[in-house]
Amino acid sequence: MLEAAKELGYVPNALAQRFARRKSGNVGVILPFVPKVHLFSTYYFAEILSGIGEAAKACNYDLLLIFREPDSPRDYAKLFRTQKVDACIVLGAQNVVEERAALAELQEEGYPFCLVNQRFDEEGYLTVDADHESGSYEAVQHLIAKGFKQIAFLNGPDAFSSSGDRLAGYKRALEESGIRHEDERIFTGNYSRKSGYEAASRLSEGIRSKRIDAVFVANDRMAIGLMDGLREYGIEAGKDIGLIGYDDSDSSRIVTPKLSTVSVPFYEMGRRAALKLLAAETEEPGNTILPVQLIKRETT
């Protein structure tokens, strides 16, 4: 009898349904503060978000987008207490006290969440990461194979686990080839194009004095900024110096010369993160690490 009603255009009220079930049916995606500042590449987030979207849809969940504000306290637990989300995925999490506290609170209260591209190894959180140690190792190994010996490294901020991973991969490749690693060849930027551009002045000296003949950069944006910056010193990537970026973003293919880089499966990382939360049975628990791939182009 209710059958008939349903067939004549009845749709259940999701609000009532969710209230009665005490499940919001939402997975929250927490985004770091991006607008205007462009600290992170839109490519990165668009891919991860799309991957999350696919998995969420497959599991009949809706996606609630949460933009973190620069100043607001990261009260992730509130999202759960108010029942706005049943689970959440944190993008761009950093290893800083406030973040650690917010995540620890989630953990303590038993709220399901998953980090993407960031690990807190001691904590045993659900995590989907890419194998940045290997990616960096291969990138540097590739530079070495191309004959470069004095390889500088422009890394990202310490607050990201990938920075530690990349440093480890960089060192491993050098050591394996018997090249001594020098602290003075290591530089730090903040992933922005500008910070790469600004690193050019620091690097150009080493290049001039023949103490740097190639640079491995932790993301494409900085690498491209660096290319532009070095050009002002008359140094041409791919000619005067070897250069390899990271992410295989659209820009890496567009820039001249085309940037060698490391491809990261962001889409798949997002998808897997969502699956870990929404279809835990089929996914491995704990930390998942996905492989990356070296892309050789014109700058090496």
Place this chain on the structure above:
Amino acid sequence: MLEAAKELGYVPNALAQRFARRKSGNVGVILPFVPKVHLFSTYYFAEILSGIGEAAKACNYDLLLIFREPDSPRDYAKLFRTQKVDACIVLGAQNVVEERAALAELQEEGYPFCLVNQRFDEEGYLTVDADHESGSYEAVQHLIAKGFKQIAFLNGPDAFSSSGDRLAGYKRALEESGIRHEDERIFTGNYSRKSGYEAASRLSEGIRSKRIDAVFVANDRMAIGLMDGLREYGIEAGKDIGLIGYDDSDSSRIVTPKLSTVSVPFYEMGRRAALKLLAAETEEPGNTILPVQLIKRETT
């Protein structure tokens, strides 16, 4: 007395609240199918989405992200019937029968929605658009001022109102300078880099035979693809031919030579669209058109 409880960590249950109020507190953002295909630029969506996010937060709404699937019927009304959203913003809407029907249904049932970067002039929907007619006019006028006379146009698909707007601006600029407009100088792509790349073969003939000396392209992605394609024919943008893109995307600054383009306030467009729905009192009704800005770089 309840005061005390609230101060001691009480948070209202949003599920119950929304159910009782019969308001979801969500604004839905409908995204066209992007993943993998990259038909639209991530830049475009990231900006609009961020703008929507800002306004939504200011109005105490949450953002529900809805990825449209390529095959799924566009049943936008269902989002409202199930009370998943109180209002929605449609991105990348196209002037095709299915879309028109879905939007007409929303209108008939009185569900609030707003389109971004797409108008259906006859319908009187809420819309936030950019002034692509003027943008195109200025772009082409700029090419003319630079001495180009045989200006081709690589437009986007007809299903977007911006294509008609750009064509109108293109023609107006030509007419105003007494240049006859030739249909054979008008080409169509689908906004992808690939379609720009492929247009190179068609355009190169006209360029060789001196019947085209500049190209106005409806977005940066196609313009960059075209640059790359033309290069294979030995034609260098900015030297052998004038070129101007559209969107002022990150890539336009990264590419060599730097692409002249038209800057579109995507962030603001998103913000205004959300405001129209959530703070209707302070926003003008109907269609809002935001100005764009010509950016002169190396390709003109």
Place this chain on the structure above:
DNA sequence: CTGAAAGCGCTAACAC
């Protein structure tokens, strides 16, 4: 103005 009570539209538990 404060306080009690009905009811939002479902789900889930229980009785038939």
Place this chain on the structure above:
DNA sequence: GTGTTAGCGCTTTCAG
């Protein structure tokens, strides 16, 4: 199985 009913945690209305 099928049918009934309590109850989810709020808002809103209405009585006091």
